[in-house]
Amino acid sequence: MWRSAARRSSLFRRLLSSSSSAAASYAPPAVYIVNKRGNDILNDPWYNKDTAFPMTERDRLGLRGLLPPRVTCFEEQYERFINSYRTLENNMQGEPDSTRVALAKWKDLNRLHSRNETLYYRVLIDNIEEFAPIVYTPTVGLVCENYSGLFRRSRGMYFTAKDKGEMMSMIYNWPADKVDMIVVTDGSRILGLGDLGVQGVGIPIGKLDLYVAAAGINPQKVLPVILDVGTNNEKLLEDKLYLGLRQPRLEGEEYLAIIDEFMEAVRARWPKAVVQFEDFQMKWAFETLERYRNRFCMFNDDIQGTAGVALAGLLGAVRAQGRPLHDFPNQKIVVVGAGSAGIGVLNKAKKATLKMGITEEGHNQFWVLDKDGLITKVREGLDPAVASFARGSGPNEIPDLHEGASLVEVVKKVKPHVLLGLSGVGGIFNEEVLKAMKESDSPRPAVFAMSNPTTKAECTPDDVFKHVGENAIFASGSPFSNVSLGNGKTGYANQANNMYLFPGIGLGALLSGARNISVGMLEAGAECLASYITDDEIKKGILFPPVSRHITAQVGAAVLRAAIAEDLAEGCDGVGPKELSTMSELETVDYVTQKMWYPVYHPLVSKK
Ligand SMILES: NC(=O)C1=CN([C@@H]2O[C@H](COP(=O)(O)OP(=O)(O)OC[C@H]3O[C@@H](n4cnc5c(N)ncnc54)[C@H](O)[C@@H]3O)[C@@H](O)[C@H]2O)C=CC1
Ligand SMILES: CC(=O)C(=O)O
Numbered sequence: 022m023w024r025s026a027a028r029r030s031s032l033f034r035r036l037l038s039s040s041s042s043a044a045a046s047y048a049p050p051a052v053y054i055v056n057k058r059g060n061d062i063l064n065d066p067w068y069n070k071d072t073a074f075p076m077t078e079r080d081r082l083g084l085r086g087l088l089p090p091r092v093t094c095f096e097e098q099y100e101r102f103i104n105s106y107r108t109l110e111n112n113m114q115g116e117p118d119s120t121r122v123a124l125a126k127w128k129d130l131n132r133l134h135s136r137n138e139t140l141y142y143r144v145l146i147d148n149i150e151e152f153a154p155i156v157y158t159p160t161v162g163l164v165c166e167n168y169s170g171l172f173r174r175s176r177g178m179y180f181t182a183k184d185k186g187e188m189m190s191m192i193y194n195w196p197a198d199k200v201d202m203i204v205v206t207d208g209s210r211i212l213g214l215g216d217l218g219v220q221g222v223g224i225p226i227g228k229l230d231l232y233v234a235a236a237g238i239n240p241q242k243v244l245p246v247i248l249d250v251g252t253n254n255e256k257l258l259e260d261k262l263y264l265g266l267r268q269p270r271l272e273g274e275e276y277l278a279i280i281d282e283f284m285e286a287v288r289a290r291w292p293k294a295v296v297q298f299e300d301f302q303m304k305w306a307f308e309t310l311e312r313y314r315n316r317f318c319m320f321n322d323d324i325q326g327t328a329g330v331a332l333a334g335l336l337g338a339v340r341a342q343g344r345p346l347h348d349f350p351n352q353k354i355v356v357v358g359a360g361s362a363g364i365g366v367l368n369k370a371k372k373a374t375l376k377m378g379i380t381e382e383g384h385n386q387f388w389v390l391d392k393d394g395l396i397t398k399v400r401e402g403l404d405p406a407v408a409s410f411a412r413g414s415g416p417n418e419i420p421d422l423h424e425g426a427s428l429v430e431v432v433k434k435v436k437p438h439v440l441l442g443l444s445g446v447g448g449i450f451n452e453e454v455l456k457a458m459k460e461s462d463s464p465r466p467a468v469f470a471m472s473n474p475t476t477k478a479e480c481t482p483d484d485v486f487k488h489v490g491e492n493a494i495f496a497s498g499s500p501f502s503n504v505s506l507g508n509g510k511t512g513y514a515n516q517a518n519n520m521y522l523f524p525g526i527g528l529g530a531l532l533s534g535a536r537n538i539s540v541g542m543l544e545a546g547a548e549c550l551a552s553y554i555t556d557d558e559i560k561k562g563i564l565f566p567p568v569s570r571h572i573t574a575q576v577g578a579a580v581l582r583a584a585i586a587e588d589l590a591e592g593c594d595g596v597g598p599k600e601l602s603t604m605s606e607l608e609t610v611d612y613v614t615q616k617m618w619y620p621v622y623h624p625l626v627s628k629k
């Protein structure tokens with residue numbers, strides 16, 4: 022119960038500052054009861070311990086003779102994996118095709134995932150900075166692009182347009198009794214790679230790997246889902262290896278009927294599961310969010326998670342200039358990309374401005390471009406979500422900034438403090454654009470190249486520090502290395518990715534047992550992230566922390582507390598809203614940390 026955890030809060034504080042915090046705080050069940058024996062256990066990645074089964078267990082579980090005789094410990098297995106991984110790396114040194122290297126690494130990790138989940142997740146948790154770029158962006162993009170060829174073993178669930186009317190029973194085919202976290206996509210906008218149909222399933226798998234590693238969600242209780250409603254990607258439809266439905270995407274009511282049925286099936290079997298919508302094309306991203314946000318415990322990561330991370334970065338850019346946060350409404354921000362992510366960010370940033378006392382009519386700090394250039398009020402057929410950011414005419418406007426003005430024109434004339442890309446167009450912040458950013462009105466011009474994967478990043482940190490100057494601030498959606506500026510100085514390549522928020526949003530929502538995920542809960546998470554970095558770090562140009570269980574616990578606790586404050590919490594695992602509401606801030610962080618799953622081998626007892 023949480024009370025004992027709360028009493029140990031000073032211990033937790035100490036543990037939280039060490040890297041093995043979650044290991045020490047997670048209270049594991051004494052044994053796992055298995056309904057299997059022999060090879061069935063070795064073939065089940067959840068129970069498999071490979072050569073670490075002790076002799077007593079080998080006897081009990083019918084494993085004697087099925088494994089090499091020497092029993093090895095977990096640490097030895099861990100070392101064996103890391104050594105073989107390093108050998109793979111060494112063998113591939115000098116390989117000119119970086120795609121081959123990335124896929125070889127992913128395959129190595131994926132094989133471990135399929136064989137022994139305990140070892141896999143420990144390796145992932147301990148080396149999250151090194152392995153996140155493989156299980157997540159950028160390599161996950163490559164995996165999705167090549168998924169049909171790479172397919173070996175199914176992971177997650179596939180609901181298709183052909184399953185209409187069947188989903189309510191299909192959902193019971195999933196073997197786990199309880200599911201806490203679901204990440205679902207329809208594959209229609211996978212990173213910046215477009216419509217990848219059923220191959221998009223790699224994204225829910227990658228996101229849920231981060232849920233396990235960074236939020237301590239039990240991997241037995243996660244479910245990656247792809248809703249295959251067809252694809253409009255001609256290349257895939259013609260690819261004989263393609264594993265999805267060979268039909269154009271469903272549209273309109275037919276499409277929504279599939280999503281509705283899936284959501285109702287989830288509710289029927291796991292009413293308390295949190296559902297994260299991921300990589301839906303813009304029209305369905307906004308529509309499904311509005312359709313379900315008040316009825317289910319769900320959120321859209323691209324719209325809402327990204328917005329919180331970007332706002333934290335934008336506020337960091339204000340602090341980096343030595344200016345107070347209430348100066349934010351005076352920051353000129355050029356956003357390139359008016360899709361689900363770009364509009365999500367703009368809405369959030371505008372809301373922050375309004376909170377600082379600026380009126381709806383008075384906000385004047387955003388210039389938004391899409392594929393047709395600067396968006397102004399003369400543009401016809403504007404999506405209402407975009408319309409409120411369209412530039413008009415009048416005394417507040419910069420003369421000559423016409424409808425459809427090019428990016429370089431806009432940057433030259435606006436001299437923005439921040440240039441933020443969510444366009445999915447690699448290299449669009451070219452030399453000319455970045456040189457124009459050098460004339461920014463900010464002493465610390467900020468460039469956020471947030472599109473994924475790496476090939477779609479709007480620019481690189483090398484280009485930014487070269488063309489904008491050493492004072493620039495840089496962040497990207499996919500990871501880049503820091504840049505050496507000479508004289509011992511470093512240009513920091515921050516990663517501005519929703520991965521800092523979504524694990525904490527999901528965890529906080531889950532542990533609060535929230536009926537739905539409110540704006541207040543999302544704001545609490547984002548504010549927590551924004552205040553996480555110290556002034557000293559910000560001055561150096563560091564905007565975000567490394568992804569870790571520590572930051573997730575803080576964000577999760579903030580989200581949980583907001584759910585309590587808004588009376589949305591119904592509690593979880595026997596800890597009710599009343600009990601949750603009596604926890605102090607620190608106790609909530611302790612509680613969240615204590616609830617995180619951590620990979621260790623448990624004794625197995627066979628019921629068979
Ligand atoms: N760093 C992060 O955490 C996140 C990054 N993203 C990335 O953001 C990108 C966009 O995602 P969504 O908004 O969902 O896509 P989307 O397809 O909804 O929107 C793309 C937008 O970019 C615009 N665009 C296309 N070409 C352009 C050009 N040449 N110049 C200016 N604008 C152009 C389009 O008109 C559209 O408004 C993707 O690459 C995705 O990976 C998305 C979510 C989170
Ligand atoms: C990071 C992410 O969610 C995206 O690029 O879509």
Ligand SMILES: [Mg+2]
Nearest residue numbers: 212299300323
């Ligand atoms: Mg996404």
